[in-house]
Amino acid sequence: MNDLKHIAIIMDGNGRWAKKQGFFKRMVGHEEGAKRVRELTIHAQNIGLKYLTLYAFSTENWKRSEEEVSFLFKLMDRYLQKELKLFLDNDIRFETIGDLNSLPKYLQKRISDTKRQTKDFKGLTQVLAVNYGSQDEIVRAVNKAVKKGTEVTVDSFNNMLDSSDFDPVDLLIRTGGDVRISNFLLWQCAYAEMFFEDTLWPEFTVDMLDKILEKFQQRERRFGGVE
Numbered sequence: 001m002n003d004l005k006h007i008a009i010i011m012d013g014n015g016r017w018a019k020k021q022g023f024f025k026r027m028v029g030h031e032e033g034a035k036r037v038r039e040l041t042i043h044a045q046n047i048g049l050k051y052l053t054l055y056a057f058s059t060e061n062w063k064r065s066e067e068e069v070s071f072l073f074k075l076m077d078r079y080l081q082k083e084l085k086l087f088l089d090n091d092i093r094f095e096t097i098g099d100l101n102s103l104p105k106y107l108q109k110r111i112s113d114t115k116r117q118t119k120d121f122k123g124l125t126q127v128l129a130v131n132y133g134s135q136d137e138i139v140r141a142v143n144k145a146v147k148k149g150t151e152v153t154v155d156s157f158n159n160m161l162d163s164s165d166f167d168p169v170d171l172l173i174r175t176g177g178d179v180r181i182s183n184f185l186l187w188q189c190a191y192a193e194m195f196f197e198d199t200l201w202p203e204f205t206v207d208m209l210d211k212i213l214e215k216f217q218q219r220e221r222r223f224g225g226v227e
Helices: 014-020 027-046 057-062 066-089 105-118 133-147 154-158 206-218
Strands: 006-010 052-058 092-099 125-132 171-174 193-195
Touching: 014 027, 027 052, 027 066, 052 057, 052 066, 057 066, 066 092, 066 125, 092 105, 105 154, 125 133, 133 154, 133 171, 171 206, 193 206
Parallel strands: 006 052, 006 171, 052 125, 092 125, 171 193
Antiparallel strands: none
16 A cells, blocks of 8 residues: 555544534543544554554643543543453554653553553554654653763664654644644654545544545655655
8 A cells, every 4th residue: 555554643623523513511522533543443454554643632732621631531541441352352552652651640550551461463553642742752852862872863863752663654644624733743754645634533434534545545755756
């Protein structure tokens, strides 16, 4: 599939979807959005994708209300508890990127346990970006280099990033209508093809993803080379 190994998605529009549907609470949109994660994860596994990275909670999301932040963490905990069987039955490895130290202890434990139980799987790797910001990731990587006294090259720096074990992003998708990447995988998306969709995340379907994949196949990726 045109060497497609890694898709990254900015799942935007949950709150707006909830408002559009007449719900008072934004949280309903987050719950509906979690269902799309499951559907797309299964599809990604079926088409032989190697990595699916999803922007679940950014370093900037702490600015949201305490009620919403708390809900998002509990939703993530329930999601991992519920989806463990899916991972185990389908050879799906679970990983994260981001600074987990600020997360609630119960969620840290759930993440750690899920990683441990799926660490040897060879199918799709689902990566959740949790308390993640690309600038924060880069600064942490720089500090690692300084602490180790390591000469910084592209390869050595890449090895200090949260995503060091993953292939670079081939395809970045953002739902919700905004045309920006919002501090997401700045380094890893150096040569990614980008698609910005007006569709709100809870309305994004497998068929929509397949249409994007068809367009991706038509693009010529030169990685800085000539035609």
